[in-house]
Amino acid sequence: MxxxxxxxxxxxxxxxxxxxxxxxxxxxxxxxxxxxxxxxxxxxxxxxxxxxxxxxxxxxxxxxxxxxxxxxxxxxxxxxxxxxxxxxxxxxxxxxxxxxxxxxxxxxxxxxxxxxxxxxxxxxxxxxxxxxxxxxxxxxxxxxxxxxxxxxxxxxxxxxxxxxxxxxxxxxxxxxxxxxxxxxxxxxxxxxxxxxxxxxxxxxxxxxxxxxxxxxxxxxxxxxxxxxxxxxxxxxxxxxxxxxxxxxxxxxxxxxxxxxxxxxxxxxxxxxxxxxxxxxxxxxxxxxxSQFFEKSWIADKYETLGLTKSDLNLEVIESYINENNYFLEQKASLKDLASMLNTHPNQISKIINQGNHSNFNDFINQKRIAFSKVKLVDPKFSNVTIEAIGTMAGFKSKSAFYNAFKKHTNTSPSAFIKSFSPKL
CATH class of the missing domain: 1.20.1070 (Rhopdopsin 7-helix transmembrane proteins)
Structure with a gap:
């Protein structure tokens, strides 16, 4: 130039x-x-x-x-x-x-x-x-x-x-x-x-x-x-x-x-x-x-494993997952998320366990189920199969979707849909 x-x-x-x-x-x-x-x-x-x-x-x-x-x-x-x-x-x-x-x-x-x-x-x-x-x-x-x-x-x-x-x-x-x-x-x-x-x-x-x-x-x-x-x-x-x-x-x-x-x-x-x-x-x-301006970084309230310190907390983790729709990716894993957030997998696991009283898989699946529940009763997705919605939500298989849905809602996807259908 x-x-x-x-x-x-x-x-x-x-x-x-x-x-x-x-x-x-x-x-x-x-x-x-x-x-x-x-x-x-x-x-x-x-x-x-x-x-x-x-x-x-x-x-x-x-x-x-x-x-x-x-x-x-x-x-x-x-x-x-x-x-x-x-x-x-x-x-x-x-x-x-x-x-x-x-x-x-x-x-x-x-x-x-x-x-x-x-x-x-x-x-x-x-x-x-x-x-x-x-x-x-x-x-x-x-x-x-x-x-x-x-x-x-x-x-x-x-x-x-x-x-x-x-x-x-x-x-x-x-x-x-x-x-x-x-x-x-x-x-x-x-x-x-x-x-x-x-x-x-x-x-x-x-x-x-x-x-x-x-x-x-x-x-x-x-x-x-x-x-x-x-x-x-x-x-x-x-x-x-x-x-x-x-x-x-x-x-x-x-x-x-x-x-x-x-x-x-x-x-x-x-x-x-x-x-x-x-x-x-x-x-x-x-x-x-930058997280430099985060209050958690300045206050240094959260300790990591060992002697290292970090400003990472549940709010930061959840914000990243929600804003990037990370829970919809089938490759979502504790190791992959840790790599994205530049920290150790054990650190994320500890924060989720303490803040959400669940493990990483349940934490992610809760968000996937919330997503799929909306799609299952959305008229725009009436022609989409239940299995396809499960895949869209990030589940790798039909069985994984059904098992997680049953665990977090105490019902099956098909029964959940029927509960929203008008009764004759």
Whole structure:
């Protein structure tokens, strides 16, 4: 996202800097034959202002948040992919910051080095949403095609990455300072890589549009699933992913406006500022949802097994189970829940035994039975078999459903239905 040909095919004029670069020395401006490239680079002005400060803060915050999430992901692939998105975006907008301020002249060899990362943002944020909502890890052997565009673009630009510094200097000037003298480039230099670079803006728009659509589809399916099971609460996971897709859609709209409004890189700082806003907003949301502010954590009222301490309590466990409809999952187990809550299974077992006077299985089955009782007498589910409702409630077999229902209601599912039927 470093330069206009990074973000730069102007929709109105039909000519981006990538095209202009291939014609340097002929069509657009006269070559100036200054011998010392170092002197030319030294003449690049530095620019520090309020905008650059906002950009810098956003980049720092994005790096910080990305590293924290990566360290704390604990093999949670959804969080890992989200962390990769934050780190990739931090590198992209660090590039924008360096170019905007002119500090790029100190590392000019890195000019346009983050372009392929821009094309990586869509897939990684989609992977994160997919894992959160589908509760399935992304298998690269199955989903490899998501990396075709960024990888293909990266390979196509190798000639530019290996190009002389004078080429990268001229590219930077075309994006920010077209009035400064350009460097002399040998006439034999091959600009063929620009055939791909000229399409970069379209690739960016296509990538973001594609992953906005795919992400919206995931969120829509999750909303439909929640409605189908008749849950009365929307999980925080769903809300977070829904808001993430909304932010991604807004980013796509802003990218389009910047592409349309600027024929050079003078508008990229708007994207950088919006990115910084998202980084701080995401940090706020994650911090606000942290258990750090729980009274139980501050008061330290609950002791764990042994000498360790935790803020975990029955309210926290039940809140997680209810908000995520965990009790409806057939894989629900003491070990799996402990992994989700980052604690020991014995700790959860002890809390449930003391607070609910039951073991884990009964605790989960009570919620499943309450769910199935509603569905059994709901007219909307009159055509659904009793066994299907049991499966919907999370039971792995018909016998498990009937035995649990009998234990917690002292009647069978069929008798329960008859008790609600009108008597003739």
């Amino acid at each position: 470093a330069h206009r040909h990074h973000f730069g095919w102007h929709f109105k004029s039909g000519e981006g800097f990538a095209g202009r670069t291939s014609k340097i020395g002929g069509l657009f401006r006269k070559k100036l034959t200054l011998d010392h490239l170092d002197k030319l680079i030294e003449n690049i002005p530095l620019r520090h202002n309020f905008i650059s400060t906002l950009m810098f803060l956003g980049v720092v915050q994005s790096f910080f948040l990305g590293f924290v999430l990566l360290i704390r992901s604990k093999k949670n692939q959804g969080i890992t992919w989200f962390a990769v998105t934050m780190l990739a975006s931090a590198l992209v907008f660090l590039d924008v910051y360096l170019c905007y301020t002119g500090l790029i002249k100190n590392v000019l060899f890195l000019n346009d080095s983050t372009e392929s990362l821009v094309l990586l943002l869509g897939p990684t944020i989609y992977f994160s949403i997919y894992v959160f909502l589908k509760r399935q890890n992304m298998v690269l052997g199955k989903h490899w095609w998501h990396f075709v565009i960024p990888t293909g673009y990266l390979l196509s630009q190798i000639p530019f990455y290996l190009a002389p510094l004078s080429v990268k200097y001229n590219a930077y000037l075309g994006a920010y300072y077209s009035d400064l003298p350009i460097a002399k480039v040998r006439e034999s230099f091959d600009y063929s890589y620009h055939y791909i670079k000229d399409t970069f803006d379209w690739l960016v728009l296509f990538s973001f549009l594609l992953y906005v659509i795919l992400s919206l589809n995931l969120v829509w399916k999750e909303k439909s699933r929640l409605l189908s099971i008749g849950t009365n609460s929307i999980s925080k996971k769903y809300i977070f992913t829904r808001n993430t897709v909304a932010a991604l859609s807004l980013l796509l709209f802003i990218i389009f406006l910047v592409f349309y409004s600027f024929d050079d890189d003078s508008g990229d700082h708007y994207l950088a500022i919006f990115h910084g806003f998202l980084a701080f907003l995401t940090t706020y949301v994650l911090l606000a949802e």
